[in-house]
Amino acid sequence: MKIDKLPKIFLDAAPVLDKLEEAGFEAYFVGGSVRDLILGHHIHDIDIATSAYPEEVKNLFVKTIDTGIKHGTVTVLYNGNSYEITTFRTESGYQDFRRPDHVTFVQNLSEDIKRRDFTINALAMNTRGEIIDFYDGLGDIDKQLIRAVGDPVQRFHEDALRMMRAVRFMSQLKFKLEDKTEQAILDNHLLLKNISIERIRDEFVKMGIGSNARTAFEVFLTTKLSEEVPHFAGKSKLLEVFPKLQFSPTEETSLWSIIIILLKLPNDKIHEFMRAWKNSNAMTDEVERVVSFFDILSEKTPSDYDLFKVGKTTLLNTIDVAHILGQPIDSKVLVDRYLALPIKSTDELVIDGRFLIQAGFKPGPQLGVILEEIKEKVVDGVLENNQDEISLYINKYL
Numbered sequence: 001m002k003i004d005k006l007p008k009i010f011l012d013a014a015p016v017l018d019k020l021e022e023a024g025f026e027a028y029f030v031g032g033s034v035r036d037l038i039l040g041h042h043i044h045d046i047d048i049a050t051s052a053y054p055e056e057v058k059n060l061f062v063k064t065i066d067t068g069i070k071h072g073t074v075t076v077l078y079n080g081n082s083y084e085i086t087t088f089r090t091e092s093g094y095q096d097f098r099r100p101d102h103v104t105f106v107q108n109l110s111e112d113i114k115r116r117d118f119t120i121n122a123l124a125m126n127t128r129g130e131i132i133d134f135y136d137g138l139g140d141i142d143k144q145l146i147r148a149v150g151d152p153v154q155r156f157h158e159d160a161l162r163m164m165r166a167v168r169f170m171s172q173l174k175f176k177l178e179d180k181t182e183q184a185i186l187d188n189h190l191l192l193k194n195i196s197i198e199r200i201r202d203e204f205v206k207m208g209i210g211s212n213a214r215t216a217f218e219v220f221l222t223t224k225l226s227e228e229v230p231h232f233a234g235k236s237k238l239l240e241v242f243p244k245l246q247f248s249p250t251e252e253t254s255l256w257s258i259i260i261i262l263l264k265l266p267n268d269k270i271h272e273f274m275r276a277w278k279n280s281n282a283m284t285d286e287v288e289r290v291v292s293f294f295d296i297l298s299e300k301t302p303s304d305y306d307l308f309k310v311g312k313t314t315l316l317n318t319i320d321v322a323h324i325l326g327q328p329i330d331s332k333v334l335v336d337r338y339l340a341l342p343i344k345s346t347d348e349l350v351i352d353g354r355f356l357i358q359a360g361f362k363p364g365p366q367l368g369v370i371l372e373e374i375k376e377k378v379v380d381g382v383l384e385n386n387q388d389e390i391s392l393y394i395n396k397y398l
């Protein structure tokens, strides 16, 4: 196969490959960029594989960064763009594909390609747009199939994260999983124990918010990958609801909130769950807010003050979660009510603690209680957000 008209991102990178070839080396575009080109998807970065050793790459280009020189990767800065150039290699026992523990440089492209994860990721392309396809990756793209290169068991022993990548690509690309590859995941799911939570989390999130998340999630459960991730072991019955949802999440906050709700985690366990998945504090805090507001929404019509306290972002995130979970709520009414609130943040209140002290209140905890009460009355529309009205109202306390 030959691509006649390469997109600009490849044309911009072509001089880098030309330079390597002129110096007597082989050089190819490899990995996700070639896959995404064939699929017609957006190409976010270009990876290059070459027969040149890292030192040789460094000698050819003016601006380079030693990204992972021991492992064969040099970043080249060229015309304002950056390219990761990796020497043809095989590796084993690595935690990170870009940082394998043991690297052996190999002489040719085919040796490099045969240790890549899936056939669709094992394509290479030269600057003339000719596709080099040793494992029928093009056929699998056509068939919409995720299939390991060669023996799936070997591929998963080299890097067990690839099992999560398989379900992630299923979700993102809406591809099926080839039977032998699926069986190998089921047989080897225990290997996922060796992989860092951060790497598993990144793949899990990509899977969970991908366009075919429900089908991929089902395979994540049936292959028992779910048994090897934090807090999911023994919970497949609860998680089986996910593939049956009417919609699936497109936002990470919604994904975590939905998982927590399906797992029926009590509120005081959410923090522990989010920490176990090594989520950021910001994500943890927002998910806690969303899940507790979801509880309020499930029980009653929230008061104006509930809407004020939760704020716009959390309100919209919770509406998204309720919608995905099929909770019957009138989101338009909720949003309209929120938009009609007299104030939307404490900053908008015309008085503050200092105002109360000047009015004759003593500093102390009581002040906070009165301030809160005023805020609530203003939000509920019982008291106008106006200093004279508020002064009249607080007189009863003086």
Ligand SMILES: Nc1ccn([C@@H]2O[C@H](COP(=O)(O)OP(=O)(O)OP(=O)(O)O)[C@@H](O)[C@H]2O)c(=O)n1
Pocket: 030, 031, 032, 033, 047, 097, 115, 116, 117, 118, 121, 122, 159, 161, 162, 165
């Ligand atoms: N565990 C891994 C990770 C990556 N790769 C190879 O390295 C390439 C680049 O990997 P990466 O940038 O992580 O993913 P992409 O496939 O490019 O996908 P995306 O960038 O869309 O996540 C992959 O295509 C694949 O050939 C691999 O064989 N095994």
